[in-house]
Amino acid sequence: MSALRRVVPYPLLFLALLAMWLLLQQSVAPGTLIFGALVALGGCWAMVALSPQPARIRRIGAAVRLAGRVFVDVFRSNLAVGTIVLGGQHRRTHSGFMTLRLELTNRYGLAVLAIVMTCTPGTLWVHYDPMRRTLLLHVLDLVDESEWVRLIKLRYETLLLEIFE
Helix, strand or coil, rough: CCCHHCCCCHHHHHHHHHHHHHHHHHCCHHHHHHHHHHHHHHHHHHHHHHHHCCCCCCCCHHHHHHHHHHHHHHHHHHHHHHHHCCCCCHHHCCCCEEEEEEECCHHHHHHHHHHHHHHHEEEEEEHHHHHEEEEEEEEECCCCCCHHHHHHHHHHHHHHHHHHH
């Protein structure tokens, strides 16, 4: 193990945390830089304590396609939720919970799916049962549950399986 790796066990995480700190502080003053480096170093050592298995991304092209889909879907969902919220009393929503059986078992793939579902306005990841491989999801406008199942399985799960499994 190199000397740098002994001090900074996850260099990319260190750089990402430091960059995020500097962006949040909107300053590159020496004090901000030093404190940000200490915070980033603490985050790296917290990861050492957690000792996660390394993530193996199998297909970069699928990851890029997934990122594009998520970008488009978040934009569309923002418009749809804005229409529902600003539409007032003219439109009645049918919010509800739905259960979905997933083929995806990779912990990193599930984490990415949780992030996608939660950052997409109108949907919220509620619970995942690893024994049954079922996801409980809350949807703001749950008109057709089969359409949501199709959307999640075809648009997200297939790409996540391609990326992580």
